[in-house]
Amino acid sequence: MSAADGRLLDVASLAVQLPVGGELRTVLHDVSFHIGPGEALGLVGESGSGKSMTARAIARLLPAGAVTTGTISYAGGDVTALKGAALRSYRAEVAMVFQDPRAHINPVRRIGDFMTEALRTNHGVSKADAVARAIGLLAEVGIADGQRRLEQHPHELSGGLLQRVMIASALLTEPRLLLADEPTTALDVTTQADVMAILDDLRRERGMALLFITHDLELASAVCDRTAVMYAGQLVEQRTSSQLHDDPLHPYTAGLVGARPRIDGDVTRLAAIPGRPRSAYEAPAGCAFADRCEHVEDACGEARPPLEPIEDGFVRCRRATELRGMLRAGGRHG
Amino acid sequence: MGESAVPLASGPSDPSGSTGEALLSVRGLTKHFGTNVAVDDVSFDIARGGSLAIVGESGSGKTTIAKMVVGLLAPTSGTITTCGHDRSTPARGAAERRRRGAEVQIVFQDPYSSLDPRQSGASAIDEVLALHRGGSSADRALRVAELGDLVGLDDRQLRALPKALSGGQRQRVAIARALAAEPQLLILDESVAALDVSIQAQVLNLLADVRADTGVSYLLISHDLAVVRQITDDVIVMHRGVVVERGATRDVLDHPQAAYTRLLRASVPTPGWRPRRRSEWTDAPDLSDVSDVSAG
Amino acid sequence: MSLVELPTTAVPPARRRLAGRGLPLLRGTGLVGHLCAIVLLGALLVAVFGAAIAPHDPDLTNLSFAFVGRFQDHYLGFDSQGRDLLSRLLAGARTSILGPLVVVLLSMLFGTVLAIATAWKGGRFDTIVSAALDVLFAFPAIVLAIIASVVIEPGLKAASLALSVAYTPYIARVLRSAALRERSRDYIAALEVQGLRAWVICVRHLGRNMLPIIVAQGTILFGYAMVDLAAISFLGLGVQPPQADWGVMVATGQSGVLQGYPMESLCAGLCIVVVVIAVNLLGERLSDRSTLVTR
Numbered sequence: 001m002s003a004a005d006g007r008l009l010d011v012a013s014l015a016v017q018l019p020v021g022g023e024l025r026t027v028l029h030d031v032s033f034h035i036g037p038g039e040a041l042g043l044v045g046e047s048g049s050g051k052s053m054t055a056r057a058i059a060r061l062l063p064a065g066a067v068t069t070g071t072i073s074y075a076g077g078d079v080t081a082l083k084g085a086a087l088r089s090y091r092a093e094v095a096m097v098f099q100d101p102r103a104h105i106n107p108v109r110r111i112g113d114f115m116t117e118a119l120r121t122n123h124g125v126s127k128a129d130a131v132a133r134a135i136g137l138l139a140e141v142g143i144a145d146g147q148r149r150l151e152q153h154p155h156e157l158s159g160g161l162l163q164r165v166m167i168a169s170a171l172l173t174e175p176r177l178l179l180a181d182e183p184t185t186a187l188d189v190t191t192q193a194d195v196m197a198i199l200d201d202l203r204r205e206r207g208m209a210l211l212f213i214t215h216d217l218e219l220a221s222a223v224c225d226r227t228a229v230m231y232a233g234q235l236v237e238q239r240t241s242s243q244l245h246d247d248p249l250h251p252y253t254a255g256l257v258g259a260r261p262r263i264d265g266d267v268t269r270l271a272a273i274p275g276r277p278r279s280a281y282e283a284p285a286g287c288a289f290a291d292r293c294e295h296v297e298d299a300c301g302e303a304r305p306p307l308e309p310i311e312d313g314f315v316r317c318r319r320a321t322e323l324r325g326m327l328r329a330g331g332r333h334g
Numbered sequence: 335m336g337e338s339a340v341p342l343a344s345g346p347s348d349p350s351g352s353t354g355e356a357l358l359s360v361r362g363l364t365k366h367f368g369t370n371v372a373v374d375d376v377s378f379d380i381a382r383g384g385s386l387a388i389v390g391e392s393g394s395g396k397t398t399i400a401k402m403v404v405g406l407l408a409p410t411s412g413t414i415t416t417c418g419h420d421r422s423t424p425a426r427g428a429a430e431r432r433r434r435g436a437e438v439q440i441v442f443q444d445p446y447s448s449l450d451p452r453q454s455g456a457s458a459i460d461e462v463l464a465l466h467r468g469g470s471s472a473d474r475a476l477r478v479a480e481l482g483d484l485v486g487l488d489d490r491q492l493r494a495l496p497k498a499l500s501g502g503q504r505q506r507v508a509i510a511r512a513l514a515a516e517p518q519l520l521i522l523d524e525s526v527a528a529l530d531v532s533i534q535a536q537v538l539n540l541l542a543d544v545r546a547d548t549g550v551s552y553l554l555i556s557h558d559l560a561v562v563r564q565i566t567d568d569v570i571v572m573h574r575g576v577v578v579e580r581g582a583t584r585d586v587l588d589h590p591q592a593a594y595t596r597l598l599r600a601s602v603p604t605p606g607w608r609p610r611r612r613s614e615w616t617d618a619p620d621l622s623d624v625s626d627v628s629a630g
Numbered sequence: 631m632s633l634v635e636l637p638t639t640a641v642p643p644a645r646r647r648l649a650g651r652g653l654p655l656l657r658g659t660g661l662v663g664h665l666c667a668i669v670l671l672g673a674l675l676v677a678v679f680g681a682a683i684a685p686h687d688p689d690l691t692n693l694s695f696a697f698v699g700r701f702q703d704h705y706l707g708f709d710s711q712g713r714d715l716l717s718r719l720l721a722g723a724r725t726s727i728l729g730p731l732v733v734v735l736l737s738m739l740f741g742t743v744l745a746i747a748t749a750w751k752g753g754r755f756d757t758i759v760s761a762a763l764d765v766l767f768a769f770p771a772i773v774l775a776i777i778a779s780v781v782i783e784p785g786l787k788a789a790s791l792a793l794s795v796a797y798t799p800y801i802a803r804v805l806r807s808a809a810l811r812e813r814s815r816d817y818i819a820a821l822e823v824q825g826l827r828a829w830v831i832c833v834r835h836l837g838r839n840m841l842p843i844i845v846a847q848g849t850i851l852f853g854y855a856m857v858d859l860a861a862i863s864f865l866g867l868g869v870q871p872p873q874a875d876w877g878v879m880v881a882t883g884q885s886g887v888l889q890g891y892p893m894e895s896l897c898a899g900l901c902i903v904v905v906v907i908a909v910n911l912l913g914e915r916l917s918d919r920s921t922l923v924t925r
Contacts, residue, residue, distance in 0.1 A: 142612075
């Protein structure tokens, strides 16, 4: 039924706690968003913001002992309850690409074994068919000599090439949703542009939905319809990508935009956000950003503000309406 | 050899200019690793108080140049001169090593490996002061506090072990430790690349302040064009060990000439940017690294 | 990026909880580590004061008491030559513990210096030294001990020296990889760039940061040294009779074992086993801790 109302993935009030030193520590707190079929959502944040943990929760890759509350539903079904064959078929529909391809590929096996193993064992595809499919997908990610590549080992491939292999193998099971966790962060900038272009093309051609996780707001804006900003384990703002940059509503979003040096103009002094990014467990009791915010008031520390709908998105700031339009100007001088 | 193929913008770092004022002068620098040429005949100058960036991607040879300039790697050929002293051969004796240390210092990329895990920031800075300045421990303690002030660390943070500090704070300690020797030239080897955006801005502002306060020169090694624009006056662009373009940072970024620089510039996400496949580049330079094995 | 906090979850909660408690030197070694330390402290006290607190003269023979069991204040009875067994155990503790201690100190010193030197210099020096150590590695400790006992004279000195040399390649190899790891970290490069002398960096920074691994390896080595020295004494190449020593006692007791009087070998063997187990358990825990500390 969820799928009927235009939502492929629906995350509601997701909270995750991990066991650290014998106690449970909050890493995600009240995360809610949804992705429609064929839609791309960006998830942007700094270290400890919980963006990777959100993807891991969706992919059912949380470490043992993690406590999850709230709901994650995919095509109307509860993801957290999946087991056995149902979990396997979910994983065929929801694929994941990681930041460091080398850490997620067996270094002593050939690329061909890596790419075709799941197809052959889990989906009963014949070897010849699996290889043909792999070569076809390698061609789609811009690797022309697929036949030769399948015979090679991971160490014989450059980082950019290996990440393309990972993307191709993620697409082998024809997923409807791709979770991409900083897939280009370890790559050179020209390779990043190339890999992002390929990812973007494939997504559009196949009508595949994408959850794109990155620390780079501009990169997310370039390939995503909507972008959500995370801070201290919560979503603080979610907007259409162009709006997020031009008209940020949360002071943290504005801070991120202002803190980044510019390539196309001169800024004498960057508008740095004071302090350091907080993890969920060490955030202040009220608004998590209160201790770094230049627009903070006494009331901000009293209660954690809810994620409230506003025009084209959501924002978690009690002064959002009042500060609107002032944030860019406020963040730029400094 | 790549240099001559590219129009040289004349600027403070123009190697054809007078070397009389140059703080750092690098001529014909070459480094081979076996049969692999990591750096091929590179020349540049940094004027006193100047700030030069070497920008490039992995395999461009930029970090190899930094290691040779600072003395961690011996060049295959070419000369490196700072303040009129040659430093392209290994130092002889403790006094010369110390003098070289007082000329050029370096801040590394990884804040988690660049500090001794069992030594507080204050103790690390004090060790450098004892080596280069001597003086009583009370004098040095005063100077440690001054350096802490300069980089924005309070007494408690200075006395903490690295594990109690965040990445940004560790990088501040590393900057203070490098400045303790009062070097003429500070090499920033991707020094802000590992930091979160909000912390990176703080450290970039700090680096601008330090340069204004102390007159130290920077040699920035970076892959990040926006960071390069923020803290340097001049830039050289490297690709596969060869200089492909050089000039004032602003000019090179606003009007890139070399095909590789244009590709680099166009690959940086900005508002309104769309990623493009490499095959869509009609004038793309030879980027056959796709088929190469990269050492990472 | 946000996964940086994750690795801490890999540490078992029980181990973490103990991490903050206990004596500073033994922090993180848990209850077993502390118990082992108490056993070893006891053994050390016996080694120092054993001869003084022995109730009888350990070397006084009285053949009419040979193999006599518990009698009056002779709580463990007598050995084959009618000497008080308890007194011999107490007096023998000194050489039995001093020997391995000397072996550990010497081989750790040689091994650490070679490990740091090869890791620091690298290149041809590393190749030559490593090859030489590999050759030495091929000699069994016992063979070296035989050679040493011929060249010097049979005794604790020759045996300890031979074992120290025999252990050095092993220690050097284990520590070299730790030294290489530390050597490659940026803070060492930063110190070099400052102009510090190489040996100052090695002693003050590199060596000091390897200390947990050095201590852990030394502790484990102590157990091996004790067993090997006992074996050498058993062969008659180490401590010479009539001097009391646990290894010698295991050897001389064998005639009694055949005649149905196993007390001498049994008691001496038990002393060796208890100390070795305590040392190894502690060493293992110290070693685990050092890998935790250095990530």
